[in-house]
Amino acid sequence: MSTEITDLLAADAAKVEEARERAEKAHAKVSTLCEGREKWTMCIPAQPDSDPDLVIGAALLAVRTVCDIATRRGRALEVAIAALSEFTREHDRKPHQYGQADTCPCDCCWTERKLAEVRAILEGKP
Secondary structure: OOHHHHHHHHHHHHHHHHHHHHHHHHHHHHHHHHOOOOOOOOOOOOOOOOOHHHHHHHHHHHHHHHHHHHHHHHHHHHHHHHHHHHHHHHHHOOOOOOOOOOOOOOHHHHHHHHHHHHHHHHOOOO
């Protein structure tokens, strides 16, 4: 994988982790409000780490960021799968030189096995 793609994935992972932390903080804030352990307050100046509206708002904005990341990755995955599928279709038009596709060591058969793994992940299979 190219360094540029690896860097993009790492940046996305950091944003997803930040969103997870913000969501956990927002959940905790809602819980304390609902349980009556805290009252809804808005401070002046604003306190981004404790004002309920800011804590919950930041979490919602982070969710939007994660949705954007998922959408971009989905599009990228579609392009990659289409390219790899075309690659394997070209190979399937030729006879296998190394035996059956499930054990064949050629690049095309290996790619087809990897595409099957991708499909399983997208279907939520372990």
